[in-house]
Amino acid sequence: MPLECIGSFRHSTQQLCRSCLLLFLLVSIPYSFLLENFDDDELPLATSQTLGGTAAQNVPGCPDNCTCPTEETVDCGGLDLHIFPNNISAAIQHLSLQNNQLQELPYKELSRLTGLRTLNLHNNHITSEGLPDEAFESLQLLQYIYLANNKLSVAPQLLPSTLRIVDLAANHLTCVYPLTFGHKPGLRSVYMHNNQLNNTGLPFDAFNGSDAVSTLILSSNLLTYVPQNLPRAIVRLHLQNNHISRIPKGALNSQWRLRELYLQNNNLSNNGLDTSTFSRLKSLEYLDLSNNNLSQVPAGLPPNIAILHLGRNHLSALPPERLSRVRSLQYLLLQSNALTASGVHPEAFSRLRSLHTLHMYNNRLESIPPGLPRRVRSLMLLHNQIACIGLEDFAATYALVELNLSYNRLYSAHIHRLAFRKLRRLETLDISANQLTYLPAGLPSSLQVLHLQKNQLNSLSPEPLVNLTMLKELHLAHNRLRISSISPGTWQELHGLKLLDLSYNELSYIPPDLPESLEYLYLQHNRIAVIVAEAFLTTPNIHVITLRSNHLLAANVSEAAFADLNLLEVVDTTGNPEPINISLLQAGR
Structure with a gap:
């Protein structure tokens, strides 16, 4: 006491x-x-x-x-x-x-x-x-x-x-x-x-004779180390948002039933842990060590962890032995560290055969890290310094469904034309906020969502899109596209496209021959000055058209353009030089 x-x-x-x-x-x-x-x-x-x-x-x-x-x-x-x-x-x-x-x-x-x-x-x-x-x-x-x-x-x-x-x-x-x-x-x-509990205010015998406690929530207090003599039956232990800098040796040795351990937002460093800190937690499935001061992946992690959160620490390298024990790992979160591609050992992920989600965003990766998990389905590499994608970078990640490479330093010429050839299950690809001037070649035919906004795209041609018959969303906002730079036939193979975002470009009128399947068309912040009668002739299923902040005058908007759009629900023309008569746009009603 x-x-x-x-x-x-x-x-x-x-x-x-x-x-x-x-x-x-x-x-x-x-x-x-x-x-x-x-x-x-x-x-x-x-x-x-x-x-x-x-x-x-x-x-x-x-x-x-x-x-x-x-x-x-x-x-x-x-x-x-x-x-x-x-x-x-x-x-x-x-x-x-x-x-x-x-x-x-x-x-x-x-x-x-x-x-x-x-x-x-x-x-x-x-x-x-x-x-x-x-x-x-x-x-x-x-x-x-x-x-x-x-x-x-x-x-x-x-x-x-x-x-x-x-x-x-x-x-x-x-x-x-x-x-x-x-x-x-x-x-x-x-x-x-x-509360305001520190370790002195929590007696060593606080839970003596209460051996059935399975949930203990001590988050957001003033603890400086993990309390000892905790109930043996604990399943959920929440210690986040404290000032914990160490876990005393043996403090968790008896908690073999523990499944969830929350230690994020503390002051833990590797000096405050030892090789046996977590090793006896045989039932542990969720371990959150994010937002601490760890410089290395902790040693002795138990094999049954399914979710390991190490984001917002100071990790600079991934050696092969630290993660190899965690055979059941499914989610590995490593964002906001100091990882470089050269610091990731080629065997770091080799034994993680269940790993399907890997977050490595906001690190210092200068290229695609080697030895990516073979069965990874979601790979987040945004906000790094990746400048190129080589032929073999994704050769082994055949199960990828979601790949995010946004906010890197990619140039079109530095993406190998066959870089994505093995990604036959890829559904979402995000390469926004890079330095691309044209669409990458060899995009997987399985793609459903493609993000290319905030690049330097100045041309579109049919070849990169020719096999994308399953594509539902194409995001091209914040580029340098003009009508003259969009080749005829660009959209002809996009039979499933429902959303097309061409906002914040340099278009002077509605692009012709848009896909029949289109339902959402975003054209705000362009230079569109005229809407001709045939503007939406190929898009009878359209629901939403945004045309705000263009150069439209009422006299240059044809009533016939909207006459047969029976599914149309929203037309946004705000922010043009003069108000557009909304009743004009309801001619098809």
Whole structure:
């Protein structure tokens, strides 16, 4: 028990923990967020029976303005109560007083509710001084207590041994006592996020005798190291948004059931870990170490991790041995580090046969990293310094479905004409925000979405698009395209195209012979000055046309252009030199 919290259980909590009260502002979180963190069987019973439903007929004896659908349930939530109701039946089992103005719980009124199983006091103004030590002594059937979003400075010293869920999130907690959570064999979930707990305020024996705890949420506190002597049955452990710089040796050795471990937004470095830190977590499936100070991938990662988040660290290299143990890895997130292509060992991913999502964006890659996972389906390489794509760069990644190369330094001449030849399953390709002057050759016929916006494209020809019969979206905004630079027949093979974005170019009129399948056409911010009668002759299925901020005058817009567009829903002509008569554009209606 921490020295700051030693004292008689009958002393006031203000006297007990005055020295451990820290003057930090509470970051309040909405109750809807808290509810999202509960399992289906962990919702406050009184709340789950009233939220989103219609008011039921009250049973006799219901307190004024409250809702009592049964003799066992009383809901007095959201009534702006300042005083605990004094006429609640002693027979109730579920009491909801959330979203009120309560500052204290009177022992006399609470102690007679001996059958109470659920007590929801979320979002009030209850202080530790207003919560007597003996407040819960007579509630020996209580299973669910929700005290989140109040003003408690220390945790209740004595809670019933029957509890299954305790929610103390979003208070000002600095101290926890041995019998707050200890010696409760049925306790399953503890929520203490958004408080001011440091390691001194969390005693070593805080969970002794509570071996069934499976969910422990300690995020957004002031912890500087991972607490020791945690319950052996933990499945979900949330420690993100603390000041953790180390994990003591053996701190996680007994948590063999742990599946989710959140450690993001801390101060962890490799010096604060050792080779056995994670090695015994045989059930671990999700490990989030993002936004820390790691310079290397941690050693000894267990093999069953499916999602590994190492983004926003200081990784500069990927050696072969660090990831090879994690045979079940499916998602590997390495964004916002200092990785270079030369720092990625060719064997770094070789044993990751289940890996299908790899994020390496916002690094320092100067070329496509070697040895990419063979079964990767989603590859994010945007915001790097990649200047070329060679013949063999994607030769082994035959399963790729999504490839993002945007915001790099690619030139058309530096993309090999056969670079994409093996990507026969590729559906989405993003090469936007590079230095391309013409479309890459050899694009896969499987493509459905192609992003080429924010380049230097100054011409379009049929050859690169000839086999793209499955293409549904083509994004060409923010380029240098003119009507004269679009060769005849450019669109003729795009039989499935539904969206064409040619905005922010240099077009002087509507491109001719657009695909019949087209439904969305974006032409804003061009130089279009005239719309002839035949402008949309080949696009009878069009739904949306945007023409804002062009050079259109009403006299140069043909009524006949829109006459047969029976599916047309939106025509945006704002921002032209003069208003276009919208009724003119409804001629086909």
